[in-house]
Amino acid sequence: MGLLDKQFEDSNIVITTLDDLLNWSRLSSVWQLHFGLACCAIEMMAASASHYDFDRFGVIPRPSPRQADIIIISGTVTLKMGIRIKRLFEQMANPKYIISMGSCSNCGGPYWQHGYSVLKGIDRVIPVDVYVPGCPPRPEALLEGLLKLREKIRNESLAKKKL
């Protein structure tokens, strides 16, 4: 990744690009908004627990959107909740990312036809970075989604527009 491979002989100096430094620091501490909606939230909690240990990627649940970098939409989003999620997302500081977890938040899931109260996909309200399929996805799948997000953050640049 170009951060640690260009050391001088002097042990306390590292040369890198600003992009790499920023991306490295961002992807290494993606604090998530502590926010669960439905059964996917149970899997999200399992991913946070010791077996899968989200913490090793710097994913720490935060109770306030002001302190959070990512929001994992974990479950069925009702129309009522859609408005509130939009508000929460707007309250987060940039740069901010969204993982849509599970069929419900991807496209409405099993409620796609008769779910009169269900929003058919969170991407109708806020822009999604990574979609994780499954009903609900296993913790491994959510982990894979997070790794994809890390990849995305790693390739960002100040000069280029956000992907």
Add this chain to the structure above:
Amino acid sequence: MKTEEIFQNLKDKFGDSVIELNTSMIEPYILVNPLEVDKISLYLRDNELLQFNNLMVLSGVDDANGKKNADDIIEGGTLSVYYHLESTILNHIVVLKVSTPRENPEVASVEPIWKSSDWHEREAYDMFGIIFLNHPDLRRILMPYDWEGGYPLRKDYKSPEFYQGMKVNY
């Protein structure tokens, strides 16, 4: 006490307000007048032989027994409310039913009699649009307060295109 005996008891007391006894179902029910159901309920709760102190569930039903017009909207027919009552003292149950016209669905509230019916009646109002007269706080309970898309569990329900800028249908 059996439903038949309860029906006879109510018939003697309330006359025409108690319409009929239907035993063709697995669970027999007593059909009563929607505007008198509060008085009948009070009697069911307070009479020594009945003592129905628990309203187990209150459910709304769309009978969909009207005629569909060109726009697939049902005209005429009835909406119904079922009351499943239990006496924890005498250990017996009974089912009450009221049917009310679809165009003007008004039912007397039993909220003063069984407090548990407060939210049940709000739900029936929210999902079917049944108006419970004298309910202290009849507003939507599940759908958003500013929902104008109609009553979702009616058989002729069509969801609105947008709610607060969000597309509703898939």
